[in-house]
Amino acid sequence: MNLALDMMGGDFAPLEAIKGLQLYLQATKKATVYCIGDEQLVQSLLNEYNVPRQNIVIVHTTEIVGYHEHPTKALKDKPNSSIAKGFQLLASGKVDAFLSSGNTGAMLVGAMFFLKPLEGVLRPTIATVIPKIGGSTGVLLDVGLNVDCKPQHLDQFGLLGSLYAESILGIPNPKVGLLNVGEEEGKGNALCKETYPLLKANTQINFIGNVEGRDIFNAGADVTVCDGFTGNVVLKMGESFYDIVKSRDIHNDEFMHRFAYENYGGTPVLGVAKPVIIGHGISNDVAFYNMLGLAEKMIETNVCGIIRDAFQNASVTVAPSKAE
Amino acid sequence: MNLALDMMGGDFAPLEAIKGLQLYLQATKKATVYCIGDEQLVQSLLNEYNVPRQNIVIVHTTEIVGYHEHPTKALKDKPNSSIAKGFQLLASGKVDAFLSSGNTGAMLVGAMFFLKPLEGVLRPTIATVIPKIGGSTGVLLDVGLNVDCKPQHLDQFGLLGSLYAESILGIPNPKVGLLNVGEEEGKGNALCKETYPLLKANTQINFIGNVEGRDIFNAGADVTVCDGFTGNVVLKMGESFYDIVKSRDIHNDEFMHRFAYENYGGTPVLGVAKPVIIGHGISNDVAFYNMLGLAEKMIETNVCGIIRDAFQNASVTVAPSKAE
Numbered sequence: 209m210n211l212a213l214d215m216m217g218g219d220f221a222p223l224e225a226i227k228g229l230q231l232y233l234q235a236t237k238k239a240t241v242y243c244i245g246d247e248q249l250v251q252s253l254l255n256e257y258n259v260p261r262q263n264i265v266i267v268h269t270t271e272i273v274g275y276h277e278h279p280t281k282a283l284k285d286k287p288n289s290s291i292a293k294g295f296q297l298l299a300s301g302k303v304d305a306f307l308s309s310g311n312t313g314a315m316l317v318g319a320m321f322f323l324k325p326l327e328g329v330l331r332p333t334i335a336t337v338i339p340k341i342g343g344s345t346g347v348l349l350d351v352g353l354n355v356d357c358k359p360q361h362l363d364q365f366g367l368l369g370s371l372y373a374e375s376i377l378g379i380p381n382p383k384v385g386l387l388n389v390g391e392e393e394g395k396g397n398a399l400c401k402e403t404y405p406l407l408k409a410n411t412q413i414n415f416i417g418n419v420e421g422r423d424i425f426n427a428g429a430d431v432t433v434c435d436g437f438t439g440n441v442v443l444k445m446g447e448s449f450y451d452i453v454k455s456r457d458i459h460n461d462e463f464m465h466r467f468a469y470e471n472y473g474g475t476p477v478l479g480v481a482k483p484v485i486i487g488h489g490i491s492n493d494v495a496f497y498n499m500l501g502l503a504e505k506m507i508e509t510n511v512c513g514i515i516r517d518a519f520q521n522a523s524v525t526v527a528p529s530k531a532e
Numbered sequence: 533m534n535l536a537l538d539m540m541g542g543d544f545a546p547l548e549a550i551k552g553l554q555l556y557l558q559a560t561k562k563a564t565v566y567c568i569g570d571e572q573l574v575q576s577l578l579n580e581y582n583v584p585r586q587n588i589v590i591v592h593t594t595e596i597v598g599y600h601e602h603p604t605k606a607l608k609d610k611p612n613s614s615i616a617k618g619f620q621l622l623a624s625g626k627v628d629a630f631l632s633s634g635n636t637g638a639m640l641v642g643a644m645f646f647l648k649p650l651e652g653v654l655r656p657t658i659a660t661v662i663p664k665i666g667g668s669t670g671v672l673l674d675v676g677l678n679v680d681c682k683p684q685h686l687d688q689f690g691l692l693g694s695l696y697a698e699s700i701l702g703i704p705n706p707k708v709g710l711l712n713v714g715e716e717e718g719k720g721n722a723l724c725k726e727t728y729p730l731l732k733a734n735t736q737i738n739f740i741g742n743v744e745g746r747d748i749f750n751a752g753a754d755v756t757v758c759d760g761f762t763g764n765v766v767l768k769m770g771e772s773f774y775d776i777v778k779s780r781d782i783h784n785d786e787f788m789h790r791f792a793y794e795n796y797g798g799t800p801v802l803g804v805a806k807p808v809i810i811g812h813g814i815s816n817d818v819a820f821y822n823m824l825g826l827a828e829k830m831i832e833t834n835v836c837g838i839i840r841d842a843f844q845n846a847s848v849t850v851a852p853s854k855a856e
Binding site for chain 2: 341352355356387389396397398400420421422423424425426434435436437438440441442443444445446447448449451452453456461463464
């Protein structure tokens with residue numbers, strides 16, 4: 209398999225990407241990694257860190273999409289940027305996955321523009337992995353791509369998250385919960401009230417009902433569904449809580465340690481044809497290493513193909529009841 | 533001043549209420565406390581704990597609104613319940629504040645039905661106090677009373693929270709932030725995009741712009757405004773995080789300790805004529821003690837009167853721009 213890695217994205221680019229790549233190549237020889245970025249810079253760091261070259265292809269680019277650039281404009285104006293090039297390689301089939309810790313907006317726009325949503329998927333989504341008390345791991349989605357959602361979108365997030373949890377986290381028949389302000393059916397804002405019956409009627413998922421803010425870290429639901437506004441607030445609040453714990457020297461705790469973003473590598477875009485993974489801006493070597501491992505797993509499990517098939521089935525069997 | 537305390541509300545009623553009352557009466561003699569509940573039960577516990585009687589009036593009631601009862605129906609069907617009686621005393625002017633750790637929904641319905649929103653207040657709201665890194669304390673609102681909001685509601689929450697932070701937390705000219713998914717103006721869901729210009733134009737508050745999930749515990753904003761759905765998720769997630777920290781024996785930390793709900797006593801209902809405070813179902817003696825202290829402070833600072841005056845001004849000066 210071929211993975212494309214943006215060497216120019218992230219606060220510590222390209223150094224941490226190089227170090228992460230080195231860790232990855234030490235661990236596995238399954239993939240060839242296309243390193244996209246300034247050839248001379250990448251070359252010299254590969255030499256400096258004695259990274260073996262047999263599984264590496266350098267793809268030279270001359271431009272970078274900055275963190276504060278407008279995503280759509282930047283991708284249009286900079287076809288030779290590392291992000292644009294990565295998507296070109298992915299769309300053409302030259303590589304099987306694209307990973308970047310660069311401009312998140314540009315990654316999302318790129319995923320939509322170069323790959324397009326899978327047939328039947330109304331809104332591709334981004335998910336985050338959540339450590340659960342007790343040792344298991346869950347998925348929360350959407351975490352910011354879709355800040356205004358309709359019930360049909362949340363219903364689909366239930367299926368997207370479910371397939372991801374099953375394929376990537378290895379959870380059979382994952383329990384899907386709707387993030388809400390109360391447990392009982394009928395609780396919530398207008399969006400939740402309309403979403404509940406759709407999730408309940410969805411035969412492709414194992415819906416367990418509403419979950420509350422206090423349940424995010426418990427094992428009640430494996431997949432927690434919400435709109436991207438709420439999910440983004442939850443994600444960032446969780447991150448800040450971990451930062452607080454870490455800064456206060458109380459992080460030598462097994463559960464708290466599992467909050468460390470770098471253990472999860474990055475955020476997958478779900479609902480597009482091929483694996484696209486967005487890393488945290490502050491990604492370190494371990495984060496890049498895990499991003500590459502996640503890409504490998506997404507390819508090996510064929511999760512994007514599984515999602516494609518499920519939505520082709522969904523469009524036949526589930527759509528009529530949605531039109532009620 | 534006269535405070536009405538529901539002795540029958542809370543998971544450990546009436547024992548913890550009695551113990552909290554005892555702590556309160558040991559600390560201050562400013563108020564007479566009307567203890568609403570089963571007279572014999574309250575009497576015997578007051579005797580058992582040797583609570584001095586000079587600042588206590590027992591108001592006998594024979595009914596209780598259970599935790600799972602429908603609020604409106606329960607208040608209607610049980611006029612001799614401790615919650616209904618508390619609101620009757622408050623509405624009639626016999627007492628100056630009403631406090632209960634009973635059925636939250638019934639407390640909210642009671643506040644609306646017996647007191648009504650203040651003139652100009654579109655939606656009364658409930659706020660929670662948030663510990664901030666650095667030692668200060670902030671306010672987050674709405675935390676669940678209004679799960680579907682319009683921009684005008686959030687704008688008013690900015691003023692309500694601001695006046696509360698100033699009067700009760702002693703923060704001069706409190707900084708008001710809009711909880712959002714990004715810092716820049718123009719970010720967010722439809723609600724935030726429409727709310728931002730209202731808050732910006734609101735001359736009665738010190739609006740500092742958007743804040744994110746990661747900013748909830750930092751000192752950026754003293755008052756964080758959001759819809760009640762998001763606020764409820766944030767509140768419950770914060771509580772669960774504290775519970776996790778506590779259960780893992782890493783709570784002997786000054787900041788984490790400040791999450792302990794009992795330190796804040798309860799959640800005030802803002803935008804109604806008189807102080808109404810809703811306690812946590814699990815309220816212990818310290819929580820009841822702090823609820824009584826909060827009620828005292830709300831009366832002494834006349835925060836409800838300050839809110840009333842501000843909204844009378846607001847209805848003259850701010851309303852026209854809202855109609856744009």
